[in-house]
Amino acid sequence: MRRYLFILLFLSATFGATAQLKPRPDAFPPKPETLDSKAITMATTVEEMADWDRYPTYDTYLEMMRRWVATYPTLCHVDTIGTSVQGRLILSMYIEPPTDADLYRPEFFYSSTIHGDEVTGYVMMLRLIDTLLTSYGTNVELTSLMDRTRISINPLANPDGTYWRGNHTVQGSQRYNANYVDLNRNYPNPFSPAKPSVAQENQAMMDYFAAHQFRLSANLHGGSEVMNYPWDSFTSNQNPHPAADWWREVCQRFVDTARTYGSNHFNDVTSSGYIAGGDWYIITGGRQDYVNYTYNCLELTMEISTRKTLSSDRLPEYWHFLAPSFIHYIGEIHSLPDNVGLRSTETGNIAIYPNPTTDQVTVTGLPEGSLIELYNAYGRLVISSFNSQFSILNLKPGLYLLRTAVGTAKVIKH
Ligand SMILES: [Zn+2]
Numbered sequence: 001m002r003r004y005l006f007i008l009l010f011l012s013a014t015f016g017a018t019a020q021l022k023p024r025p026d027a028f029p030p031k032p033e034t035l036d037s038k039a040i041t042m043a044t045t046v047e048e049m050a051d052w053d054r055y056p057t058y059d060t061y062l063e064m065m066r067r068w069v070a071t072y073p074t075l076c077h078v079d080t081i082g083t084s085v086q087g088r089l090i091l092s093m094y095i096e097p098p099t100d101a102d103l104y105r106p107e108f109f110y111s112s113t114i115h116g117d118e119v120t121g122y123v124m125m126l127r128l129i130d131t132l133l134t135s136y137g138t139n140v141e142l143t144s145l146m147d148r149t150r151i152s153i154n155p156l157a158n159p160d161g162t163y164w165r166g167n168h169t170v171q172g173s174q175r176y177n178a179n180y181v182d183l184n185r186n187y188p189n190p191f192s193p194a195k196p197s198v199a200q201e202n203q204a205m206m207d208y209f210a211a212h213q214f215r216l217s218a219n220l221h222g223g224s225e226v227m228n229y230p231w232d233s234f235t236s237n238q239n240p241h242p243a244a245d246w247w248r249e250v251c252q253r254f255v256d257t258a259r260t261y262g263s264n265h266f267n268d269v270t271s272s273g274y275i276a277g278g279d280w281y282i283i284t285g286g287r288q289d290y291v292n293y294t295y296n297c298l299e300l301t302m303e304i305s306t307r308k309t310l311s312s313d314r315l316p317e318y319w320h321f322l323a324p325s326f327i328h329y330i331g332e333i334h335s336l337p338d339n340v341g342l343r344s345t346e347t348g349n350i351a352i353y354p355n356p357t358t359d360q361v362t363v364t365g366l367p368e369g370s371l372i373e374l375y376n377a378y379g380r381l382v383i384s385s386f387n388s389q390f391s392i393l394n395l396k397p398g399l400y401l402l403r404t405a406v407g408t409a410k411v412i413k414h
Helices: 002-019 058-071 120-135 140-148 200-211 244-261 287-294 312-335
Strands: 076-083 089-095 107-112 150-154 214-221 224-229 274-276 298-305 351-353 360-364 372-375 381-385 389-391 398-404 407-413
Touching: 058 076, 058 089, 058 120, 076 200, 089 120, 089 200, 107 120, 107 312, 120 140, 120 150, 120 214, 120 298, 120 312, 140 312, 200 287, 214 287, 214 312, 224 244, 244 274, 244 298, 244 312, 287 298, 298 312, 360 398
Parallel strands: 107 150, 107 214, 214 298, 224 274
Antiparallel strands: 076 089, 089 150, 224 298, 351 360, 360 389, 372 381, 372 398, 398 407
């Protein structure tokens, strides 16, 4: 009997994970993953990342970022979003080739591993940076994408969680930051007046969003394979996202493309491979809803691997089926839905004249005293006015975006 019980226990320990209903990846408390320590190989030098089948040590990661900027100084720079509780850097590679200054290029943002143990996306984003930079000027499609889009890629949003056991390994990484805060439950709830104390890593990220004009973004996780579109705070019956139809099309394209290269993926949560977040399970304090609501940036939560801490030798396989979708998703920024955000350049009742202009701009159709903001092609606010007539004489020639509470419009300065 005892022996029989032992065998049962052994079987359930060995096969239990697949025999039981799959737990939600963001369930609380998170389910620990058993992992053969041999499955994680670390790269202690940049050269050891050559085949992309290792995880970088923290120092290797920093050196990769440094070398890319040194090798492609005209294509990219590194933004320091902030620092973690333990003082590690939260970085983003900002890719912006020199091109026609008059061209408006929308800003795109990828960010991964807000949950420190969900590390597949970390290496995927590093490899994406490498692919983009090495393709500029040689790959027509990618060159065109980079010429038309400013792309910021943050590979590691929670470095303390990922390097919880030290900078030399991602083995034993943890979900939380160093203060045991779940960073994807710690953003202010845009639908509630409550003001949580925001973690240092998240405050830095919020400041980064505020300083930019990201129009489309994604936050990468692991533990499942599903595209999770907004809202997380409501079911789609309670409150559908205004761009829900567009989201479903975008998710469908992502999943279809991925399945072309890896047929057995994105089927562990839904057969479609995507779901409205709240229909899966409701959370509050997630980054997705905060970013969608507060910054008018369309952000998608991408769950990209059924294992949170994927064996390093499987990283190339994941890249193979995910890379075309990652790249295609960036391009979706050029077909944003008309009813959301800056894409709505049809001004409705607003009129702007003269346009093009060299000096004065007059805006009609707005209630008196309305705020009018003008952004340059880099997404920086250059003028804000409560007066419907103002001068842009001091601005450089180029394309500007005028933003009001009821719509946006392009303004050309000669
Ligand atoms: Zn996660």
